[in-house]
Every structure is written in structure tokens, then in C-alpha cells.
Amino acid sequence: MISGLVIGIIFGFFLKRGRFCPTGTIRDVRLEGYTYNLLLILALIATEGLLYHLMISAGLVPMPKLKGFPLISVITGSFIFGFGAILTNGCIVSTLVKTGDGRITGIISAITFMIGAAFAKQGALKPVTQALASKALVNDTLYQNIPAPAGIFAAIAIPLYIVMFRYYKTHKPKFSLPKQYSGLRHLLCEKIWSKEIIVVLCGILMAAGFYFSNRTGRNGGFGITTPLLSWFNVIANNNYSLNWASMLVVGIILGSFITAFISGEFTLVGTNAITVVKTMVGSIMMGIGAVWAQGCLIGNGLTGTAQLSVRAWTGLLFISLGIWTGTQLLLMRKDA
Template identity: 30%
Template structure:
């Protein structure tokens, strides 16, 4: 059953690479251009997944078990994480799939993200992180706090996101876009050449996110998609050799890396790209801060902002807000504030 994590990870990495699904870009665009197109795509994943996860819970396939809300650690960690993803040039999954494309800067970011995740969960930083996460309030979910069924909230979310999506679809230019002649036909053309739309990509990711719940649950890992914990587990396995830490989530993140490589190789987008010294330093620093921030917040842009939001957890929605604020602070400091002197390519995720 653990191999289902690898299979789902392959599909997720392939989809994110081909769709250029960059959460960092979605957050950054709010501050640079005011565009909400990619944020809307991200929210489509949340809304569709929310329908699926509460349906699975109602059917008894999974049982959602909300935990106390570590409000202080979530706010601090989410801000740090949002700031860090601009430095690293991508969030957790973005770093995985860009590493699969051959970006050496993302290799550095990924290594230090995993390393500092492990340090924050089980190593030298575990004590301070645990102390901050120990500052909690009983309220854990929005519907639990309000004392209502989650389904009205699901309906509101789906309706709101649907209206946003319709708005962006209406803004699409009716004029055909110029493109190179297709080099192949059939399935290969569809998978490796044809441009994947933001909203189509979001729907595929949402379906995979829903599927992750029962597949992960069947192995004893009672959660959906998650990146930080599995990344930390890989480091712990390499250092301690404890095979028990290798769970469904570890296979998932390895699958993301391999799936992105297959997609990049098949589409001709794979190549080794070596960053300059400044980009390397920023990638390392961004990766390290990502690991600390995600551990403090209890998850990254996937585990918190995409998955915990779908279950209407306070941790997820507060994380999403402060990740966006953190991204805005770093964007102002490193991108828009440095526009007159130039910007490092690693700070501008290529999701377009």
C-alpha cells in the first residue's frame, strides 16, 4: 500500500510541472500585479478538495480529528514560510518539482528545507518549536467554533471560488495565441506539448488531493497531502537508519520529484541550471527558513494552506493569510524594492 504514495506523487509532480502550478507565484502576483488568477486556481483545489474530504468523512472512509489551534506558532511560522519561499524561488512542492527540472538552486533549497524541518521536529530546534506550538486555544475548526455543520461553509467556499473562476474565464482573450507547430500527436502531444491551463491543472490536483486521503489512511497515516513531515523523515532515515520513519508521505514526496523529472524530460524542459553565488546563498537561506517556518506553522502551503483549509481548520486559514503577508514582505524587500537595480532570477518563480 505504501507504493500508492509513490504513484500519487508521480502524478502530482507530473501535473504540477506541466501546469507550472506555483503557489509562490500565486501569492507574489497579488503584491506585484494585483492578479488573482493563480490564487483562484489554488482556491479551486481547496474548494473541490473540501467537498471530497467531508464526503469521505461522512461516509466513514476517514475520520477527521481536529487538534487544538497553536495560534502563536502558526502566525510566526506562516509569516516566516511566506517570506522564505520568495528567497528559495518556490514553496515546498514548487521546490520539489523545480529540483526535478534540473534547477540546482532548488536542489540547495530542498536539501536545507528537509534538513531544517528535521532539526525543528526532532533535532536541535525541536524544543523551542514544541514550546511555541504548545501555546494553543481549544477552537480548532471554523465550523466547530460556530457550532454548525461544515456543509454550509463548503457551499459558501465553492460558490465564492466558482464566481472568481467565472470572472477570470470571462477575461480570457478571444484571440488565438500564436504557437509552434506540434511535433507529436495523440497522448504524447496532450501530456508533453499542449499547454495546460491553470484551472484544468487545479482540478487535476484537487482530484489527487482527495484521493490522497483514503490512500494514506489505508497505510495508517491519518492525513492527506503533506510535504514537511515526509521531508523531515527522509533526513531522519538517512542519519539514523530507522526504516520505521518511511511512510506513505515519504513515498509521496519522492514520487513528486520523479514525476516532475519525467514531465520536464518529456517536454524538453529539463536541463541542469547552475545559479550564481547570490542566488545560491538565497536558496540555502530560503530553504532553511522554509523548514523552520513550516514546522512552526504545522505545515507548508500544501499541508496547511491547501489541505487544512479544506477541512476549515483555523490553522490552515490563518497560515494562508500570514503566508501571503510574508510573501508580500519579501516581495517588497527583494523584488519590487530592488527593481531599479535588478532582481535575481531565483526570486521570480517561472509559473508562466
């Protein structure tokens, strides 16, 4: 399971070095009108999906095992998750990055997220979760009905790469900040990597996650909610049922910490009471929502979508709607 830790460290490094937040990327479509950001999300999924399905064709990983899903539960949970991510100023993977670079809000968010998820999955809200899970069941068979999925993802990825390359060339900063370091140290410790590079690298890394996870007997890729619950159960119930993804979430925190430390950016950052309350409420919403949706923005929105899971694409859509609704109600001011 060491590979889960290493890949998590690299993922945390990428997110920190590129200042890349999946929630923020989707949020700014509504907040700033950056519709280009949708291309970034799709490019990440297309990169991951292309490599994942090539690995299936080569016999390196098994075909996905997609089960039927409760439509109402996934829609409700995804929307709640997206709205909660606005209150928390980032989804749960951003929480792990914040925890690693020393922000107190990250630690608070991680703890309350795990509590919310535990309430929904194995605590007081378990009956509600079970009731939702029995309603409006939908077969997840899209993958079985699509020929040559790798070719489809390639057909999507290539034009997206062309658009991103042109956008990158025409939107390069006209000036650069003074450099403290040079060479490789500047690249790794100081330079902010472009979003275009980050989404491609993250897509490649997340595809690799399928391979290394499968080597441990786990048929799946990146996930955050269940792995964090596994650590919650270690602490609360002395249950050591850890797997590859359990190490992944630890690696993301370490990757963020290492990046912040070598860049001289690590510092314990406090907060205020209002931010604490919003973070706790938003994180509990994300925890409950992720359980009901059977995945978060990473597990559904950026991993299951590469598997052509209808549940995951439904989740990504309603997480985005939750983010945009939260943005409209909480962040955007109406003209007087």
C-alpha cells in the same frame, strides 16, 4: 504505500504541466496585482474540501482529528515560511518540482530545507520550538461547529467555477506557438495546461490523497515537511519510519522528472553564488517556519484548510502575508 508514490507522480505532473506554483500564485497578487489568483487558491481548496467531506459522509474516510494549536508559533512560523519562499523563489513543493526537472537550486533547497526542519524539530532549535508550542494554545473546533460542510464547500466552489470559466474564455491566448507534436503526445508532453484546469485537477487529486492515505492507517492528506524529515532521518539516523506521505514526496520529484524528460525539457541547470545563498537561507527559513507552523503551504494552506482547521487557515493567511512582505521588500522596486 504505492498509492502515495503514484499520486505524487500525478501531482508532480500536474504542477509541471501547468507551470503551477502555489507561492507564485499568491506572490503575483501583490507583484502583478492579479487578485484573480486568490480565486484559484480558493477553488483548489473548495474542490478538495467538497470531495473530502462527501467521503466523510459516505464513510470512506474518518472525521479529521484536529488538536489545539499554539497560535503564536503558527503565526510566526507561517510568516517566516512565506518570506523564505520568496527568497527561494517557490515553496517546498516547488523545490521538489525543481529537483525533478534538473535544477541544482532544487536539490540545494531540498537539502537545506530538511536541515532547517531537523534543527527546529529535533536539533539545536528544539527548545525554542517547545517553548513556542506551549504559548497561546487555541482549540481547533471549527469543524465540529459547522453543519453540512460539504454543502458549504459546494456553495463556494460553484460560483468560483463560473468565474473561472468566464475568465478562461475571455483570457485565452490570441495566438499559439508552433507544435512539435500532435494528439495525445502534444497534450501530455508539450501543451501548457491552464491554471483553471490544474487547480480543479489538483483539488480532486488532493481529496483522493485523504482516501488512499487512510487506507494505510494514516488519517490525513497531503503533507511535505514531516515526510521530508522522515527521509532525512533515514539518511542521518538510519530510522526507517516511512509512511504514505514519505512516498508522496518522492513521487512529486519523479512526476516532475518524467514530465520534463518526455517533453525534452530535462537538463541540469546550474546557478550562481548569490542565488545559492538566497536559496539556502530561504530554504532554512521555510524548514524552521514549517515546523513552528505545524505545516507548510501544502500541509496547512491547501490540505488542512479543506478540513476546516483553524490552524491551517491561520497558517495560510500568515504564509500569504509573509509572501507579500517578501515580495514588497525583495522584488518590488519603488519609483524614483
